[in-house]
Amino acid sequence: xxxxxxxxxFPPPPGVQAxxxxxxxxxGDLLFISGIPGFDANRELPDGFEAQFANVVTNFKRVxxxxxxxxxxLVKVNVLLTRASDVATMNVLYAGAFGPAPYPARTxxxxxxxxxxxxxxxxxxxxxxxx
Numbered sequence: 001x002x003x004x005x006x007x008x009x010f011p012p013p014p015g016v017q018a019x020x021x022x023x024x025x026x027x028g029d030l031l032f033i034s035g036i037p038g039f040d041a042n043r044e045l046p047d048g049f050e051a052q053f054a055n056v057v058t059n060f061k062r063v064x065x066x067x068x069x070x071x072x073x074l075v076k077v078n079v080l081l082t083r084a085s086d087v088a089t090m091n092v093l094y095a096g097a098f099g100p101a102p103y104p105a106r107t108x109x110x111x112x113x114x115x116x117x118x119x120x121x122x123x124x125x126x127x128x129x130x131x
Contacts, residue, residue, distance in 0.1 A: 010066050019115075024063040026129060031067045035080065035124040036060050037114065045118045049086045050093065052120050057097045060123060069129045071097070074104035077125040084110045086120060 010024035024033045036059045038052025039045055046052055064070055077098070081090060087108065098104065104125065114122055 008067075010063055013062070023059075024067055026067055029128055029130060031064070031069055031073075031127040031129045033060065033063050033125045033127065035078075035122040036063070037116070037119045037122045045116060047118070049083075049089060049120050053090065053093045053097075056121055056123050060125070064127060067127070067129055069127045073127040073129060074098065075126050075128050076105045077107075077123060079106065079108040080114060080122045080124075081108065081110050082112075082114055082120050090121070 005027060008026045009022040010026070012018040012023050021034050023036070024031055026032070036056050037045070038055040039059070040051075040055050046055070061071065064073065079090065079094070081087065087110070090108070094106075095103075114120075
């Protein structure tokens with residue numbers, strides 16, 4: 001593998017018990033961000049959807065920042081929700097967090113479950129990073 005195609009991995013923050021994955025992996029100008037759930041700084045999962053969404057955004061921004069990117073560099077985002085009733089709220093919160101327009105391409109899916117039964121949302125994405 002050449003220097004230009006070397007993969008740079010972004011591990012979970014210290015103290016965070018995560019499954020065997022990188023929070024992000026960069027190859028060339030592309031940064032692939034793993035599905036980020038709504039855990040807070042104390043590794044707790046709040047009960048409310050809005051709080052989990054805010055934690056996802058905070059953690060998403062951290063991975064982007066470590067890679068030298070911002071929310072404006074996102075190209076594609078996948079949103080996984082466990083409740084269809086959260087779609088409208090998610091759209092409002094998403095517009096504020098991922099905007100203003102133009103927004104990244106996005107897929108939103110309502111799934112039966114996520115790895116932790118308390119998880120209401122998980123977001124993954126791909127960003128274009130220069131330099």
